Amino acid sequence: MGRIVLKEKILALLEENQMVSGGDISKQLGVSRTAVWKAVNALRQQGYEISSTPGGGYSLNRDNDLLARPAIWSGLKTRLLGRQLELLPSVDSTNHYLKLAAQQGAPEGLTVVAREQTQGKGRLGRSFHSPPQGGIYMSVLLRPKAPAADCALFTAATAVCVCRAVQEVAGAELSIKWVNDLLYQGKKVCGILTEAALELEGSRLDYMIVGIGINTGGPGLTLPPELDQIATTLYDICGVPNLRNRLIAAILNHLEDFYLSAEARKEDVLAEYSRRLCLKGQQIRLSTGDPGRLFTAIDIDDQAGLIIEDSGGARQTLTYGEVSVIPTRQQTGGKTTV
Numbered sequence: 390m391g392r393i394v395l396k397e398k399i400l401a402l403l404e405e406n407q408m409v410s411g412g413d414i415s416k417q418l419g420v421s422r423t424a425v426w427k428a429v430n431a432l433r434q435q436g437y438e439i440s441s442t443p444g445g446g447y448s449l450n451r452d453n454d455l456l457a458r459p460a461i462w463s464g465l466k467t468r469l470l471g472r473q474l475e476l477l478p479s480v481d482s483t484n485h486y487l488k489l490a491a492q493q494g495a496p497e498g499l500t501v502v503a504r505e506q507t508q509g510k511g512r513l514g515r516s517f518h519s520p521p522q523g524g525i526y527m528s529v530l531l532r533p534k535a536p537a538a539d540c541a542l543f544t545a546a547t548a549v550c551v552c553r554a555v556q557e558v559a560g561a562e563l564s565i566k567w568v569n570d571l572l573y574q575g576k577k578v579c580g581i582l583t584e585a586a587l588e589l590e591g592s593r594l595d596y597m598i599v600g601i602g603i604n605t606g607g608p609g610l611t612l613p614p615e616l617d618q619i620a621t622t623l624y625d626i627c628g629v630p631n632l633r634n635r636l637i638a639a640i641l642n643h644l645e646d647f648y649l650s651a652e653a654r655k656e657d658v659l660a661e662y663s664r665r666l667c668l669k670g671q672q673i674r675l676s677t678g679d680p681g682r683l684f685t686a687i688d689i690d691d692q693a694g695l696i697i698e699d700s701g702g703a704r705q706t707l708t709y710g711e712v713s714v715i716p717t718r719q720q721t722g723g724k725t726t727v
């Protein structure tokens with residue numbers, strides 16, 4: 390067995406048991422006790438606090454910000470979302486990983502969380518900064534029995550659910566920049582990338598992958614200089630450390646609450662989205678349109694499209710794309726987003 394796989398298997402045993410002896414680990418995994426000891430030390434060097442007692446065994450300290458499935462599960466109130474949960478040390482993109490799983494028939498609710506992404510994807514072909522610490526990178530598989538047109542509604546609902554979860558766990562009130570950037574005082578904290586596949590006849594959704602990336606930050610962690618002016622972290626906003634596991638659980642709780650009663654919750658969710666929308670009344674330009682043409686953002690419609698008005702008072706609704714506010718404070722100037 391390779392070293393990385395061994396470390397992951399030991400970590401899983403430590404996550405699932407309060408205390409486990411070196412002998413038991415070596416028997417269960419079919420490796421020598423020396424190999425176990427070396428792997429435990431390597432995990433310690435990665436930041437895991439693992440204590441050992443001479444006669445007892447190893448136990449993992451859960452009172453830290455390391456992602457761990459038992460810590461996520463202990464906050465979960467769901468029956469569907471996150472009950473099957475894969476926690477990956479590193480992956481190219483949790484959305485990409487889950488898309489492959491969905492194509493092979495993975496069940497609805499399967500959730501993938503990664504400690505880091507090597508090719509985190511943002512909207513419109515951008516990349517998403519996903520270092521090993523200080524962020525949540527998660528994707529959830531949904532199989533809504535809904536027309537393809539509802540995709541925008543699910544994306545909007547996810548934005549609202551993440552705002553609710555952040556408020557509950559970190560006490561921060563975020564605003565939403567259409568379509569799905571979550572901001573604190575104009576700086577980005579979270580991005581959402583929803584990807585969907587249609588059934589063969591093309592009008593209904595086969596599956597949807599909701600990908601959520603959050604800058605959680607933490608003591609001593611800073612954003613790279615190119616993101617510092619346009620993004621911030623939950624730790625910098627509210628000073629609460631160790632919230633990743635609780636926040637993941639809270640997001641799944643809110644998402645399931647919406648998802649299982651989408652029709653009944655739709656009005657509420659859209660009203661909250663509109664209340665949190667930070668563009669209202671602002672001068673904007675469209676990323677895909679004539680850069681010289683300015684509009685005023687009005688509100689969202691009942692499908693979460695953005696209603697905009699041109700200088701002559703004519704209104705139209707945007708269903709996709711991106712807008713930038715004038716004067717712009719959020720353009721990255723490059724291709725990397727957060």
Ligand code: BTN
Nearest residue numbers: 482484510511512580581600602
């Ligand atoms: C954006 O800001 O443009 C959207 C960012 C979405 C990032 C998340 S992180 C988890 C999931 N996996 C990805 O590759 N992207 C999404």
